[in-house]
Amino acid sequence: MTTTIPSQTLPEIIYPDSDGKPMSDNTKQFQLIVKIQGGIDALFKDNENVFVAGDLLWYPVEGDNKTRQAPDTMVVFGRPKGDRGSYKQWLEDNIAPQVVFEIISPGNRMTAMFKLFKFYENYGVEEYYVYDPEDNELMGWVRSDGGLNYIESMEGWVSPRLEIRFETASGELEIYRPDGLKFLSYVELSRQIEQAQQQMEQEREEKELVQQKADRLSEKLREMGINPEEI
Numbered sequence: 707m708t709t710t711i712p713s714q715t716l717p718e719i720i721y722p723d724s725d726g727k728p729m730s731d732n733t734k735q736f737q738l739i740v741k742i743q744g745g746i747d748a749l750f751k752d753n754e755n756v757f758v759a760g761d762l763l764w765y766p767v768e769g770d771n772k773t774r775q776a777p778d779t780m781v782v783f784g785r786p787k788g789d790r791g792s793y794k795q796w797l798e799d800n801i802a803p804q805v806v807f808e809i810i811s812p813g814n815r816m817t818a819m820f821k822l823f824k825f826y827e828n829y830g831v832e833e834y835y836v837y838d839p840e841d842n843e844l845m846g847w848v849r850s851d852g853g854l855n856y857i858e859s860m861e862g863w864v865s866p867r868l869e870i871r872f873e874t875a876s877g878e879l880e881i882y883r884p885d886g887l888k889f890l891s892y893v894e895l896s897r898q899i900e901q902a903q904q905q906m907e908q909e910r911e912e913k914e915l916v917q918q919k920a921d922r923l924s925e926k927l928r929e930m931g932i933n934p935e936e937i
Contacts, residue, residue, distance in 0.1 A: 719769060719771055720771060721763075721765050721771045721774075721792055721794060722763070722771070722792075723763060723791035723792050724763070725763060725774065725776055727776070731811035731812060732811060732812070734839050735809045735810075735811045735839065737891060738809045738837065738839060738879065739760055739761070739778045739779060739807075739809055740760070740891070740892070741881075741889055741890070741891050742760075742778070742779045742807050742809075742881065742889065743758060743759070743760035743778075743779045744889075744892075745870075745881060745883075745889035745890075746758050746779065746781055746868060746870070749868070749870070749883055750781075754786055754787055755783065755784055755785065755786055755787075756781065756782070756783055756785075756787070757781070757782040757785040757786065757787055757788070758779070758780070758781050758782075758787075759779070759780055759782075759790070759793065760778060760779050760780075761776050761777075761778060762776060762777075762780065762790065762792060762793055763775070763776045763792040763793065764776065764777065764780065764792070764793040764795070764803060765792060765793065765794045765795060766795045766802060766829040766830075767795075767796075768794070768795075768796040774792075775822065775825050775826075777803065777806040777807065777808060777826075778807050778808050778809050779806070779807040780793070780803035780805065780806050780807075781803060781804060781805040781806075781867070781868065782798070782801060782802075782803045782804065783801075783804055783867065784799065784801050785798050785799070785801055802829055802830035802831065803831060804831065804832040804833065804867050805831070805832065805833045805834075805835075805865065805867050805868060806826055806831050806833070806834050806835070807835045807836075807837070808822060808834075808835070808836045808837075809836075809837050809839065810836060810837065810838040810839070810840075812840070819836065823847070823854070826854065827847075827853055827854045831849070831854065832848065832849045832866075832867060833846070833847070833848050833849070833865055833866065833867055833868075834846065834847045834848075834854055835847075835865075835872075837879050839878070839879070842874050842877055842878060842879070843874075844860045844872055844874050844879060845857075845860065846860050846863060846872075848866065860872055860874070861873065861874060861875065869884045870882060870883060870884070870889075
């Protein structure tokens, strides 16, 4: 008699959308993350195949929900924009994020930063940037010969993928687009918009004054029997 052993259904692997860790430990770190993510997203707003995310869990290996990281900002070329609960690489044509940013907080330790570096190196990141706002120190690595190699001088460095330029000489991180415009915070953008609106209003008022003067002059000429349109 043959005994049939019932097949067992393997439990479904859950890939959580949160690792329970905060996006940032302080306001300065949060503002930088938002500025970098928003600035890059705006830079590639017209390219539907550039996905930019902040604090999104990245799972590089199918079937492994323990191997994961949530970069402060990651950029993926070759994947469409859109909402995601996490970035499961095997569902994204197996394309790894090419550019990753991390902002150091007071709670970061060198051991943790080294683990991040090895993760990004092992799983295919092409450019890795780390900024410490307390010391105004920017570090970067770019992939060559199969690994991430340290960039000796980051001052004025231009990202090969993003074509953005980094400066820290002012005492803080400044990032410039290929067209020379600087990445701005929401507050800076709001002030810029307000200034532009005020400038437009001032120009409108000046045009109205010029027109009023022209109208008064035309009226006086008509009172004198002179047709201003024939002058």
